[in-house]
Amino acid sequence: xxxxxxxxxxxxxxxxxxxxxxxxxxxxxxxxxxxxxxxxxxxxxxxxxxxxxxxxxxxxxxxxxxxxxxxxxxxxxxxxxxxxxxxxxxxxxxxxxxxxxxxxxxxxxxxxxxxxxxxxxxxxxxxxxxxxxxxxxxxxxxxxxxxxxxxxxxxxxxxxxxxxxxxxxxxxxxxxxxxxxxxxxxxxxxxxxxxxxxxxxxxxxxxxxxxxxxxxxxxxxxxxxxxxxxxxxxxxxxxxxxxxxxxxxxxxxxxxxxxxxxxxxxxxxxxxxxxxxxxxxxxxxxxxxxxxxxxxxxxxxxxxxxxxxxxxxxxxxxxxxxxxxxxxxxxxxxxxxxxxxxxxxxxxxxxxxxxxxxxxxxxxxxxxxxxxxxxxxxxxxxxxxxxxxxxxxxxxxxxxxxxxxxxxxxxxxxxxxxxxxxxxxxxxxxxxxxxxxxxxxxxxxxxxxxxxxxxxxxxxxxxxxxxxxxxxxxxxxxxxxxxxxxxxxxxxxxx
Amino acid sequence: xxxxxxxxxxxxxxxxxxxxxxxxxxxxxxxxxxxxxxxxxxxxxxxxxxxxxxxxxxxxxxxxxxxxxxxxxxxxxxxxxxxxxxxxxxxxxxxxxxxxxxxxxxxxxxxxxxxxxxxxxxxxxxxxxxxxxxxxxxxxxxxxxxxxxxxxxxxxxxxxxxxxxxxxxxxxxxxxxxxxxxxxxxxxxxxxxxxxxxxxxxxxxxxxxxxxxxxxxxxxxxxxxxxxxxxxxxxxxxxxxxxxxxxxxxxxxxxxxxxxxxxxxxxxxxxxxxxxxxxxxxxxxxxxxxxxxxxxxxxxxxxxxxxxxxxxxxxxxxxxxxxxxxxxxxxxxxxxxxxxxxxxxxxxxxxxxxxxxxxxxxxxxxxxxxxxxxxxxxxxxxxxxxxxxxxxxxxxxxxxxxxxxxxxxxxxxxxxxxxxxxxxxxxxxxxxxxxxxxxxxxxxxxxxxxxxxxxxxxxxxxxxxxxxxxxxxxxxxxxxxxxxxxxxxxxxxxx
Ligand SMILES: [K+]
Ligand SMILES: [K+]
Numbered sequence: 001x002x003x004x005x006x007x008x009x010x011x012x013x014x015x016x017x018x019x020x021x022x023x024x025x026x027x028x029x030x031x032x033x034x035x036x037x038x039x040x041x042x043x044x045x046x047x048x049x050x051x052x053x054x055x056x057x058x059x060x061x062x063x064x065x066x067x068x069x070x071x072x073x074x075x076x077x078x079x080x081x082x083x084x085x086x087x088x089x090x091x092x093x094x095x096x097x098x099x100x101x102x103x104x105x106x107x108x109x110x111x112x113x114x115x116x117x118x119x120x121x122x123x124x125x126x127x128x129x130x131x132x133x134x135x136x137x138x139x140x141x142x143x144x145x146x147x148x149x150x151x152x153x154x155x156x157x158x159x160x161x162x163x164x165x166x167x168x169x170x171x172x173x174x175x176x177x178x179x180x181x182x183x184x185x186x187x188x189x190x191x192x193x194x195x196x197x198x199x200x201x202x203x204x205x206x207x208x209x210x211x212x213x214x215x216x217x218x219x220x221x222x223x224x225x226x227x228x229x230x231x232x233x234x235x236x237x238x239x240x241x242x243x244x245x246x247x248x249x250x251x252x253x254x255x256x257x258x259x260x261x262x263x264x265x266x267x268x269x270x271x272x273x274x275x276x277x278x279x280x281x282x283x284x285x286x287x288x289x290x291x292x293x294x295x296x297x298x299x300x301x302x303x304x305x306x307x308x309x310x311x312x313x314x315x316x317x318x319x320x321x322x323x324x325x326x327x328x329x330x331x332x333x334x335x336x337x338x339x340x341x342x343x344x345x346x347x348x349x350x351x352x353x354x355x356x357x358x359x360x361x362x363x364x365x366x367x368x369x370x371x372x373x374x375x376x377x378x379x380x381x382x383x384x385x386x387x388x389x390x391x392x393x394x395x396x397x398x399x400x401x402x403x404x405x406x407x408x409x410x411x412x413x414x415x416x417x418x419x420x421x422x423x424x425x426x427x428x429x430x431x432x433x434x435x436x437x438x439x440x441x442x443x444x445x446x447x448x449x450x451x452x453x454x455x456x457x458x459x460x461x462x463x464x465x466x467x468x469x470x471x472x473x474x475x476x477x478x479x480x481x482x483x484x485x486x487x488x489x490x491x492x493x494x495x
Numbered sequence: 496x497x498x499x500x501x502x503x504x505x506x507x508x509x510x511x512x513x514x515x516x517x518x519x520x521x522x523x524x525x526x527x528x529x530x531x532x533x534x535x536x537x538x539x540x541x542x543x544x545x546x547x548x549x550x551x552x553x554x555x556x557x558x559x560x561x562x563x564x565x566x567x568x569x570x571x572x573x574x575x576x577x578x579x580x581x582x583x584x585x586x587x588x589x590x591x592x593x594x595x596x597x598x599x600x601x602x603x604x605x606x607x608x609x610x611x612x613x614x615x616x617x618x619x620x621x622x623x624x625x626x627x628x629x630x631x632x633x634x635x636x637x638x639x640x641x642x643x644x645x646x647x648x649x650x651x652x653x654x655x656x657x658x659x660x661x662x663x664x665x666x667x668x669x670x671x672x673x674x675x676x677x678x679x680x681x682x683x684x685x686x687x688x689x690x691x692x693x694x695x696x697x698x699x700x701x702x703x704x705x706x707x708x709x710x711x712x713x714x715x716x717x718x719x720x721x722x723x724x725x726x727x728x729x730x731x732x733x734x735x736x737x738x739x740x741x742x743x744x745x746x747x748x749x750x751x752x753x754x755x756x757x758x759x760x761x762x763x764x765x766x767x768x769x770x771x772x773x774x775x776x777x778x779x780x781x782x783x784x785x786x787x788x789x790x791x792x793x794x795x796x797x798x799x800x801x802x803x804x805x806x807x808x809x810x811x812x813x814x815x816x817x818x819x820x821x822x823x824x825x826x827x828x829x830x831x832x833x834x835x836x837x838x839x840x841x842x843x844x845x846x847x848x849x850x851x852x853x854x855x856x857x858x859x860x861x862x863x864x865x866x867x868x869x870x871x872x873x874x875x876x877x878x879x880x881x882x883x884x885x886x887x888x889x890x891x892x893x894x895x896x897x898x899x900x901x902x903x904x905x906x907x908x909x910x911x912x913x914x915x916x917x918x919x920x921x922x923x924x925x926x927x928x929x930x931x932x933x934x935x936x937x938x939x940x941x942x943x944x945x946x947x948x949x950x951x952x953x954x955x956x957x958x959x960x961x962x963x964x965x966x967x968x969x970x971x972x973x974x975x976x977x978x979x980x981x982x983x984x985x986x987x988x989x990x
Contacts, residue, residue, distance in 0.1 A: 167877060340924060341920045341921040344930075345920075348913050374906075375906065375907055379977065379980055381900075383981065401876075405876075407906070410909075411905060425836045425838065482877065
């Protein structure tokens with residue numbers, strides 16, 4: 001299917017939903033099959049809760065198969081541009097519905113709102129949770145939360161690497177030939193990209209789990225946290241996130257959060273024997289430099305407060321800045337108590353995000369590079385009105401098309417934060433909770449600011465309307481906003 | 496001078512500061528002369544405080560004349576592009592220094608920080624105040640606060656109408672031929688624009704003062720508040736702003752705040768007998784529509800809370816929404832007590848602002864129109880990758896140049912809010928105060944959110960560092976950010 005994205009041939013037909021439904025159905029059924037893993041975990045732990053996953057799996061596999069079967073007569077072997085859009089949008093809307101079933105059937109006995117919120121938060125790798133008493137949950141449900149994030153994470157990289165560049169959304173077209181051409185024909189086909197990336201993803205997860213286990217976590221905790229680290233998801237097995245883990249475990253998390261926020265195609269190239277792209281990627285360099293500067297800023301602040309250069313202050317600064325910049329959302333301490341400066345810094349780095357082609361969300365480093373390049377060439381233009389100044393990225397001139405796409409993305413993102421903040425305020429949340437909640441959802445970070453949804457809180461106490469607004473925010477953010485706007489536009493359906 | 500802006504002829508010389516210094520010196524001396532007005536007010540009120548203005552006037556006129564004289568040998572009759580930039584930047588940096596003298600010499604006995612903050616806040620029409628007990632101030636100082644705003648206001652319109660379009664800053668080049676050509680050769684020369692606009696400005700101020708007096712204000716209050724209304728400045732003679740005035744006065748304020756936020760060139764055309772441009776201006780229509788929708792939203796919320804459709808709720812909603820959208824910053828009630836939804840709305844409308852070519856600041860309506868047009872054409876482009884879709888403004892295609900200029904402005908504005916918020920947070924202010932203070936300064940609104948700097952508070956209690964940061968923010972915002980960035984860029988000095 002991925003090999004034959006072929007929209008030039010039939011762009012102006014009525015949309016045929018069947019190929020979209022077919023793929024969605026297969027993915028739903030596949031999600032149902034994965035539910036046997038947490039079922040096995042519950043059986044192995046002998047906690048008596050496996051039945052919830054059995055029920056969920058049966059319902060999910062049945063529904064998925066029915067959807068796929070009912071659409072199978074329309075499968076043509078290729079997807080049009082509009083079908084690709086719809087597929088992306090439908091997958092991230094349908095999977096959370098079925099991913100929510102174990103929470104409804106299981107011991108959490110969750111309301112439809114809480115269950116959908118948790119599943120959406122999981123699959124979009126946001127990591128905001130509507131539950132507390134996490135360590136009391138049966139093993140199956142804890143594993144399921146990790147699996148949702150892990151599956152969502154790999155799906156996102158595939159969408160970011162294969163779909164978005166072709167859909168020309170948010171400037172991602174700049175990576176269009178990436179991996180196809182620049183890596184020297186190593187990966188000539190999109191399907192192969194997806195496969196190679198999956199290997200890397202699995203490899204990173206295993207390495208992370210081993211490192212966690214060596215650092216002292218139980219095998220179960222190591223596995224679940226590895227899944228939510230590599231997906232920059234941030235869900236964990238404890239209400240206090242990483243606060244109760246030792247320094248070694250925290251440093252392991254930092255390492256793998258950073259790796260998970262780098263462009264995965266670089267790892268593919270590295271494994272294929274070409275290391276240069278990894279070390280020459282301007283996006284990676286800017287990302288690491290930004291993180292380093294911000295960590296030192298926050299650490300200096302904490303050192304100033306303490307009056308001494310403690311390792312603890314450095315570690316907490318490192319951990320939480322990396323966690324929020326990469327959009328993971330773990331916390332090693334309640335940074336709401338650190339003072340306004342670090343809080344503000346942590347809020348704004350959440351709007352930076354990691355690299356394109358990783359599991360991290362938010363605005364992303366390459367867009368800031370393009371925006372700054374554009375402002376720079378604007379200022380040159382103001383100096384010398386008769387000159388022509390093209391913004392550059394990675395030493396090459398950037399086309400107007402990519403630039404306006406990036407700018408449209410940035411503006412849509414900022415306006416979305418405004419709109420979602422106002423909507424949350426309407427449900428009665430205070431200013432800080434509304435604004436930081438909107439950002440944390442749209443940027444798929446997880447924790448917001450304040451006592452309620454900050455690093456020491458959770459989303460359990462919010463009203464249902466707020467939870468639905470936040471779930472929509474996570475969805476809109478994960479689909480890079482413009483995908484959603486495109487589908488909402490009337491022209492999409494009329495064309 | 497304005498008639499002969501002629502930078503094509505000598506764009507690559509070392510900057511000659513003398514023509515800039517000459518104009519700055521003349522303007523400083525002129526500001527000194529205006530200080531005789533508050534001196535007369537103090538003499539007339541017989542409050543014994545006229546000496547402060549006498550001292551200030553002498554120092555200011557002397558310094559201004561010395562600056563002008565020392566530069567007079569370099570006056571050529573024309574300004575280069577870079578000299579025009581420098582002039583704009585220097586005027587708004589120098590005048591506040593001298594405008595601050597009466598606060599230092601006067602009864603307020605203000606620190607250098609408070610005096611400069613107040614003068615910068617006045618001349619940029621921000622209206623944030625570092626003083627309380629305003630009604631206890633001598634008449635001269637109250638008048639001076641109003642005059643600073645009034646003088647700043649007319650200066651801004653001239654810069655926005657004559658300088659910025661030529662400097663191609665922030666998309667203002669879209670209004671380049673505005674008034675020159677589209678009005679049918681009515682105003683062939685820039686100097687004439689400035690003169691016509693000054694007449695309109697004076698006329699509006701007199702009309703506003705009369706209306707205030709008829710509505711029940713004392714002649715003195717009517718005059719001062721008229722000056723700060725027409726300049727969308729927002730300083731007043733009372734700590735409680737408009738809360739103690741009657742409904743009639745509040746409705747008068749609403750009318751003139753709206754008029755002051757419209758493009759002044761339309762009034763010039765109206766007075767010349769052509770009313771169509773006023774009624775056909777798309778920017779005006781979108782502005783009025785936005786205000787109407789937001790007022791009704793907030794009023795509905797208040798009505799819902801009250802359980803009845805009171806005039807009071809409508810009036811307070813109208814007054815405060817208009818006040819913040821136009822960037823005036825008066826308050827008729829403490830809207831911090833209204834709940835998060837109206838607070839959030841009021842925060843975000845402050846980032847909309849009025850029309851280009853008025854005294855209001857912020858991002859402004861036409862930029863949103865261009866941004867939305869751009870996002871719309873982006874989405875069409877995503878649908879049909881082979882098509883070419885040009886964003887339109889007022890029925891005409893907008894050039895790439897204007898669009899990237901507007902986008903660069905928007906992005907620079909948003910990033911500035913981030914940077915100034917973090918800087919304010921560093922001085923120890925809380926999150927809401929920092930973010931809303933940064934916005935209120937950069938958008939030249941005045942009041943922020945929260946108890947300290949909200950509608951019921953003032954800036955008196957902030958630390959000195961925060962006051963300096965805010966004063967810089969007002970300056971950067973008033974000069975549309977890109978002017979400041981241009982001058983800060985190394986290339987500017989090297990060219
Ligand atoms: K996350
Ligand atoms: K103002």
